[in-house]
Amino acid sequence: MRQRVVRVALTAALVAVVLLAVPLALAIRSSLYADQRDTLERAALSGAVRVSPDYTTGDPVELPAPPAGGRLGLYDPGQRLRAGTGPRPGDSVVRRALAAEVVRGRSGGDLVVAVPVSHAERVIGVVRASSPASAVRDRVLLVWAVLAGGCALALTVAVLVARHQARVLAVPLEDLSRHCQAVTAGDLSARAAPSSVAEIDQVARTHNEMLHSLTELLRHERDFTANASHQLRTPLTGLQLTLESGLAQDDDARTRAALEEALATTRRLHGTVEEVLRLSRSRGLARRPAPDASVPRLLREIEARWHGMFARDGRRLEAGALGVADDVRVPGVPVTEILGVLLDNARVHGHGTVRLMARDLGEAVAFDVTDEGAVGGEAPLLFDRGHTGAEPGSGIGLSLARDLAVSLGGRLSLTGRRPTAFTLLVPVRQEETDSEGGY
Missing domain, CATH: 1.10.287 (Helix Hairpins)
Structure with a gap:
């Protein structure tokens, strides 16, 4: 989140800088060039005022000082330099000014302004003022550098402000996330602290x-x-x-x-x-381990307990273990309760012979409870509290069995619909000491 806030703020600041700085840079460039041309024009006008009509007969002309770093000269109608400094002979700007108009232009890398000198409604000369365009360009670049520095400073401030705001926004959310993790870990006393947002x-x-x-x-x-x-x-x-x-x-x-x-x-x-x-x-806390029991012994006791009930209904119960050693142990009481729920469901809702088989899967034992009946409805609903078979009811057995399986780190699932088959996966415990006394 912090990086996202910084990116958004930096993008907004960058867009604002581009939209403002680029037109401003162009305006500054145009203004500096226009100011220099105005300076040249004022110098040329000042020189034109001092030109006497008698300069053509040899009367000396005293022109004012040229602009800083520039040149100022007087040209006669033949485009010859008569006073001051400038190119010999006059250039195209001087030639255009002889048509009785003030001319602004460029010539040989210089900014040039030419002002005609008139007497008796006749042009008797041209005062030409010029300065190097590179000097204005250097000033433009200098101002642009200052402007770029200001933009960089603005972006830096924007990043700093954005990081601060991102921290202000992210820290409370991170605290809230840690609080939620603590609650998930079982600390129900944790509470989210207030923030400034x-x-x-x-x-x-x-x-x-x-x-x-x-x-x-x-x-x-x-x-x-x-x-x-x-x-x-x-x-x-x-x-x-x-x-x-x-x-x-x-x-x-x-x-x-x-x-x-x-x-x-x-x-x-x-x-x-x-x-x-x-x-x-x-639930939600560290589980206390249940006493363990040997899988073969567990199956024998379950078969002895349920055999009579199935026999009274005229049905058979078969129990056995496929490749399960005597030292393979599972939590006795909860596994017995889960298998009891499955066997009772098979007795009440199933048909024919009921088989309880245990299979060794290495790190887990699979208990399969099957009968010759069929189950309808959606499989997930069978494990919801309040559903019996395919219709809503008051059954809680499969829901309790599923919760018991989860508490053991195992899983209870429907693995067959016709015939009905439920499979319980339970992690095994192999111990050297005998812990069956708790079962």
């Missing part, structure tokens, strides 16, 4: 007001999430304690199996609440 101050105030509103909205959203999570965790903890107490007191095998399944479901729900709360707190 009213328009930029208005933008800064509007930006600060917008940021304040967004900060308040985000604070209310996080407070709501924290409150909701707290209200959910308390009854979930109580339910877990009740189920654990029931397991300790009940010896019936069938009841014990149901209690164990309910307790496992309660623990998974508790993990889901914790992960949603973690995601809400990490």
Whole structure:
């Protein structure tokens, strides 16, 4: 921006200088030449007044002093020099002046003015005044040099003023840009500082007001999430304690199996609440890494959890890993939640056999969830909150799954419409220590 402001100001100043200086230079040249010719004419007239008609009979003529650096001479009708200085014989200017007219012209590199001398309505001579044209040219060049210096000074001042104004305009905008970068980095307390430019101050105030509103909205959203999570965790903890107490007191095998399944479901729900709360707190801030889990073990646990639900619907669930080693690890809880959303969508909206396959891509693991159904509508809308399938609805599962994938540095996308296929890409973590205990 600074260079642009300087270029605009310099261009405007240059155009103004050209439009003013060029006509002024031409006017100065014309004026200096005209002044010199007027000086020569006055000298010639002064000499003509002093010429007596008797000079033709030998009476001496006393001409005034010639112009500085010039010559002044008296010529008779035969164009012979009778007094003063000048060319011998007279030139074309003298010849033209003998026709009873004042003549201005050039001759041999000189500016020349010839004035006729009349007596009894007859021209009896010509007074010729001349000076070198180079002297006037030197004066013109000198004045032009001064004018060029003035123009250069004006352009220099214009550049300095333009740079100052560019700095005045650019510094607040650069500060505003740094402020926006700080906000992008997660510093929601940053505010744009006022400047000396009213328009930029208005933008800064509007930006600060917008940021304040967004900060308040985000604070209310996080407070709501924290409150909701707290209200959910308390009854979930109580339910877990009740189920654990029931397991300790009940010896019936069938009841014990149901209690164990309910307790496992309660623990998974508790993990889901914790992960949603973690995601809400990490938006726009540094993410806290989730506990890792081995990919093969993760698939076995997911298959064991979902197999019964698909079996009750008369459908099959197949899970497997293609070339994924046991030391390839991914964040356990969020990946489980994302795959849970995809499997639940396949169970509710899909048809036929559901397949969950993991593929090793080197620096990432791809989880493919496919079924024998079809999906309609625009692909981006599937991940918008409030859309279910091809029609608007209240679904938030895919939107939450996408946010969880982004929080992991991964990506969730629709990779097939018929049959339906979703692919989750997750960066892998290979560690020597065992961190599965957090999953």
